[in-house]
Amino acid sequence: MATLEIKDLYASVETKEGRKQILKGVNLTVHSGETHAIMGPNGSGKSTLAYTLAGHPKYEVDSGQALLDGVDILKQKPNERAKEGLFLAMQYPVEVPGVSMTNFLRTAKTEIDGKAPAIRTWTRDLSEAMKKLRMDSKFASRSVNEGFSGGEKKRAEVLQLELLRPKFAILDETDSGLDVDALRIVSEGVNRAKDNTGLGILMITHYTRILKYIKPDIVHVFSNGRFVKTGGPELADELEDKGYDQYLPEGSNSESALA
Numbered sequence: 001m002a003t004l005e006i007k008d009l010y011a012s013v014e015t016k017e018g019r020k021q022i023l024k025g026v027n028l029t030v031h032s033g034e035t036h037a038i039m040g041p042n043g044s045g046k047s048t049l050a051y052t053l054a055g056h057p058k059y060e061v062d063s064g065q066a067l068l069d070g071v072d073i074l075k076q077k078p079n080e081r082a083k084e085g086l087f088l089a090m091q092y093p094v095e096v097p098g099v100s101m102t103n104f105l106r107t108a109k110t111e112i113d114g115k116a117p118a119i120r121t122w123t124r125d126l127s128e129a130m131k132k133l134r135m136d137s138k139f140a141s142r143s144v145n146e147g148f149s150g151g152e153k154k155r156a157e158v159l160q161l162e163l164l165r166p167k168f169a170i171l172d173e174t175d176s177g178l179d180v181d182a183l184r185i186v187s188e189g190v191n192r193a194k195d196n197t198g199l200g201i202l203m204i205t206h207y208t209r210i211l212k213y214i215k216p217d218i219v220h221v222f223s224n225g226r227f228v229k230t231g232g233p234e235l236a237d238e239l240e241d242k243g244y245d246q247y248l249p250e251g252s253n254s255e256s257a258l259a
């Protein structure tokens, strides 16, 4: 049983116009085995939260903590955070030309476990995981994400998730751009990871369609850099019906928020 506790987190990004604070007091507690859906308007800071937790160098923590079983991961390097058990499936997975999927996955697994996986079981685990995600075995020798379609990149993220077995996974729009079959296949992968390892999930999404496959215990609304409302699964349906206007800062609406 593990706990991820985000406490009063403020973070900024360096922009051409100077420093801009995006996260403005984020509080959230997630336990092993829980699935939290995070919904909110474009530009509200959801990906910034994901990147800040994962340790992207562009985002600077102004104050606050993110405690993984009591250890503040915000003070750690990104690879140390991964070792502690944090995983991020990015909204826009990066291409890594020249590094094959096989090498990348094996290197990541070795770094996270502190020892290389046994060749025979690893090769079997990799090919089984790929098969379950309906990924052609040719992907193993291709460079990480290079030339992958949008949906193939998302499958590759879930492949990592299944093989690396983190304690907590942040899934940043892992459902975006998936066709109906891929949505089901990717969701099954996430659910397998949850069943096998007791994974805690923070699932950032704009659509309730994925919530039919990956059932959230808790739904949060994120607006203007913080959580503004928390509820049960019914909150997602309400958001789909009514939009975010009532949760936006006074004087703005979802059409003007990006203006």
Ligand SMILES: Nc1ncnc2c1ncn2[C@@H]1O[C@H](COP(=O)(O)OP(=O)(O)OP(=O)(O)O)[C@@H](O)[C@H]1O
Pocket: 013, 014, 015, 016, 020, 022, 040, 041, 042, 043, 044, 045, 046, 047, 048, 049, 091
């Ligand atoms: N390098 C940057 N320069 C300028 N603004 C930035 C930079 N990085 C992030 N921002 C701004 O921070 C805000 C939050 O962005 P973020 O990507 O976290 O939003 P989001 O909630 O994930 O939105 P979406 O639902 O569209 O993915 C946006 O207004 C974005 O333009």
Ligand SMILES: [Mg+2]
Pocket: 046, 047, 048, 091, 172
């Ligand atoms: Mg985003």
